[in-house]
Amino acid sequence: MQQEESNYRFQVNLQGMIELLSGHLYSSPRVYLRELLQNGTDAIRARIQHDPDYEGQISIEVFSSGDGHHTLIFEDDGIGLSEAEVHTFLAIIGESSKRRAEMRDSDFIGRFGxxxxxxxxxxxxxxxxxxSIHSDVAIEWRGKPDGTYLLRRLEGEFSPGTRIYLRSKLGFEEYFERSTVRDLCRQYGGMLPFPISLSDGMKSEIINAVKPPWLLPDWQHTAAPEAVLEHGRQLFGENFIDYIPLRSEIGDVSGIAFILPHRASIAAKTQHQVYLKGMLLSEHVENILPDWAFFVKCMINTNDLMPTASREEFYEDAKLAQVRESLGNCLRDYLVYLAEHDLPRLHKLIAIHFLSIKALAVQDDQLYRLFIKWLPFETSQGRLTMEQILELNTEIRFTSSLDEFRQISRVTAAQSMCVINGGYVFDTELILRLPQFFPQYEIVRINPLDITESFEELTIAELQSALAFLRTADLVLQPFGCKAEIKKYLPLELPALYSTSEEATFMRSVERTQEQTNPLFASILESLSQAFGMQTPHGQLCFNYHNPVIAKLVRSDNTALQGKAVEMIYVQALLMGHHPLNQQEMRLLNNGLLHLIELGMR
Structure with missing residues (x-):
């Protein structure tokens, strides 16, 4: 037997919707004024579509009543609403008056009703x-948060447009104070094309009378650079070093990027002030520029990107991706211009923001070719540009990690060997790309063990004199997974060099974690080590035969003294190589210091 089916309508709890808006969709009650400005602006734009010569305006009045409440009156002289439109657009949640078929939806800010x-x-x-401009009858609509509303026709003469009356709820009086309303109007509507007047019954002012320099016609040729930078300082509180005009036909985007006067963290998200059709969308938009553009702060207006329901950010869609690429090209073209026409300003920019340019050069062949020579790198001979490195070397040596560089930097510097630290972000990628543009150079990756193998070997007589010391050193170092070597190298003041492989460095970190964590996790790490066949790490402690301390130890016949000295030299070499000490090595350091103190007291 076939069962009967029935259709039902969803029931909307308006009070619950309001709680949803205030607690989740909107970031602050402050946005109520933004929504009023948006609706008023859209109403004026709708009227202009019927009368292109029309010039609209918005007026706001605030005053306090005797009972402590505040009242706000918001008025626009836009297209207005007819009685049928009031029922449709104010009583149906999700319906927007901007959806009318005869109007271009892209001309309006609001989209969700x-x-x-x-x-x-x-x-x-x-x-x-x-x-409404299409009706001679004015309508009064009174809405309640319980979902009910009253509607009546008004007698008398009323001009087309809309007037809204709001009376503050208990605890929300501050959002109706003149100073707060003025600040919010300037924040949200300072760039709107229609004048916004604010009055408290005694004093009236135009909120958006002064426009930013970059909104003026032909501003790139008429606005003074100092005025533009001053506007950026007032806006963001930074003394920017320069600015870059932004433009994208896709999304109808225009704006200005201010170059930060200080180095920005690559991990930090730079937040920009973004407007939609002159209305502030958010001061915290992160996804409008490429990730590598963390050296600028931007003020941007778009007329054709889709905002989210809260109108505080953009939908991540194909158009936004195209806009992001287009604005990235504006920054890129600016850097190319500096490289070709203004080297002093480019060098100043690189000195502060070389990380951004490195990130860009990794992705772009033309920018790599333009900038690679001027980009700085840390080397064993100090901070050098790639141009200086290429002038001094035909073989470009580098380490791929910071730990490896720390192990060998002093030794390679003493031997006049230039080794680049490739452990910083983008550096290894940039170094490996060198042969594509400079085929005459050979790229060689160096690790600490390679360096020790290049040291000068001892003669047979010198080696025989050091055999007893080496046997003692091997016995002392065996519990630490380290073997002893002795060679001749510079600098003379370095008694020993500890070197190890990446695998051994990783195993040291695993063992240190096992010591510091709880037994369960330590057993898991032990099982993983066994499962992957990881062996006990083997490092190498290479003693410097030229060092005066090592020379005395080699000649000494006091085995106990040699053993204690080897322990302390081993710990010193670990610390100089920036290797964290495990528990066993920490005890070694403490015991050695205690032994030295006891010797001094005797």
């Missing part, structure tokens, strides 16, 4: 009086 509900966050009632 829920903006007016944000006023319930700060007020227990919304009173709206409106008259």
């Amino acid at each position: 829920i903006g007016l509900l944000s006023c319930f966050v700060v007020s227990d009632e919304i009173v709206l009086i409106t008259r």
Whole structure:
């Protein structure tokens, strides 16, 4: 037997919707004013579509009543709403008056038909009086947060447009104070094309009378650079070193990027101030520029990107990706211009923001060719540009990790060997790409064991005199997975060099973690080590035969003294190579210091 089916409608709890808006969709009650500005601006734009010569405006009035409450009156002289439109667009959540078929939806900021509900966050009632340009009748709409509303026709003469009355809820009075309203209007609507006036009954002012320099016609040729930088300083509180005009036909984006006067962390997300059709979208937009552009802060306006429902960021779609690439090209073209026409300014920029340029050069062949010679690298001979490195060497040596570089930097410097530290982000990638552009150079990766193998060997007589010392040193170092070597090398003041492989360094870190963690996790690490066939790490402690201390130890016949000295030299070599000490090595250090103190007291 076939069962009957019934259709039901979803029921919307408006009070629950308001709680959702205030607690989750919108970041702050402050956005109620942004939503009012947005609706007013859209209404004026809609009227301009019917009358292209029309010039609209927005007026706001705030005042306090005797009972401590505050009232805000928001008025626009836009297209207004008819009675049918009031029922459709104010009573149906999700319906937007900007969806009317005869209008271009891209001309408007609002898209979701829920903006007016944000006023319930700060007020227990919304009173709206409106008259459409297509009607001679004015309508009064009173909405309550319980989902009910009253509607009546008004008698008398009313100009087309919309007027909204809000009375502050208990605890939300601050959002209706003149100073707060002024600041919010400047923040959200400072770039809107229509004048916004604010009055408290005694004093009136135009909030957005002064426009940023980059909004003026032909501003790149007429605005003074000092004025543009001063605007950036007032906006972001930074003394920027330069600025870059931004433009993208895709998304109809324009703006300006200010170059930071200090080095920015590559891990930090740079946040930009972004506007949608002149209305502030957010001061914390992160995804409008490429990741490598962390050396600028931007002020951007777009007329054709899709905002999210909260209108505080953009949808991550194909158009946004194209805009991001286009704005990245603006920054890239600026750097190319400096490289070709303004080297002093380029060198100043590189000195601060070389990480951003390295990130860009990794991805772009033209920029690699332009900038690689001027980019700085840490080497065993100090901080050098790649141009200086190429002038001094035909073989470009580098280490791939910071730990390896620390182990060998002093030794290679003493031997006038230039080794680049490739352990920093992007450096190894840049070094490995050198032969593509400079085929005459050979790239050689160096590890600490390679360096020790290049040291001068002892003669047979010297080796025979050091055999007893080497046997003692091997016995002392055996518990630490280390073997002893002795060779001749510079600098003379370095008694020994500890070197190891990447695998051994990893195993040292595993063993140190096992010591510091709980028994369960330590057993898991032990099992993993056995499963992957990891062996006990073997390092090498290469003693310097030229060092005066080592020379005395080699000649000494006091085995106990040799053993204690080897222990202390081993720990010293670990510390000089920036190797963290495990528990056994820490005890060795403590016992050695205690032994020296006891000898001194005797």
